[in-house]
Amino acid sequence: MSFTFKIIEKEAITSVVSLVEKLNDFKISLEVLNKRFAEMITQNYECAGIYDGEKLIGVCGLWFCTRHYSGRSMEADHVFIDETYRGKGLGKQFFEWIYNYAQEKKCDAVELNTYVSNHESHKFYYNEGFKILGFHFLKKL
Structure with a gap:
C-alpha cells in the first residue's frame, strides 16, 4: 500500500470532521465541530492528513507556538487513523x-495531549519517546 502524507488545504478543513468526530468523547455536534475547525484554521493551526489514494484515512492537528519550557513547538492534536488501517x-x-x-x-519539540482512557495511544507515544510532563486540566465556562 502506498499512502500520502500532506497538509490539508484550508479550504478543505471540514473534510477532517468525520474522522475527528470518532474521537469525540464530549459528543460535540457536527455543526459545532465544523464551525470550530473553520475558526481554528485562522489561528496557528494546520492539519495533516493521511490519504489512501483520494480517501482521507487519518488526521493530526498541528498547533504552533513558543513555550518557555520547550521553545518553538508543534502540538499534535486529535490524532486519528481509521480503524481498518491500524496495526500496520x-x-x-x-x-x-x-x-x-x-x-x-524550525520547531524544537513536538508535544501532545491524549485522553486518559486512550490506553493504546499511551503505549504508542511512549514507544515514540514522549514523556509525561504534567496533567492537562479543563474547566468549561
Missing part, C-alpha cells in the same frame, strides 16, 4: 512525517 505501522510513518515537518517549521 502507519502511525509510526505518520509521526516520522510529522517530526520532519516540525523540523522544517
Whole structure:
C-alpha cells in the first residue's frame, strides 16, 4: 500500500470532521465541530492528513507556538487513523512525517495531549519517546 502524507488545504478543513468526530468523547455536534475547525484554521493551526489514494484515512492537528519550557513547538492534536488501517505501522510513518515537518517549521519539540482512557495511544507515544510532563486540566465556562 502506498499512502500520502500532506497538509490539508484550508479550504478543505471540514473534510477532517468525520474522522475527528470518532474521537469525540464530549459528543460535540457536527455543526459545532465544523464551525470550530473553520475558526481554528485562522489561528496557528494546520492539519495533516493521511490519504489512501483520494480517501482521507487519518488526521493530526498541528498547533504552533513558543513555550518557555520547550521553545518553538508543534502540538499534535486529535490524532486519528481509521480503524481498518491500524496495526500496520502507519502511525509510526505518520509521526516520522510529522517530526520532519516540525523540523522544517524550525520547531524544537513536538508535544501532545491524549485522553486518559486512550490506553493504546499511551503505549504508542511512549514507544515514540514522549514523556509525561504534567496533567492537562479543563474547566468549561
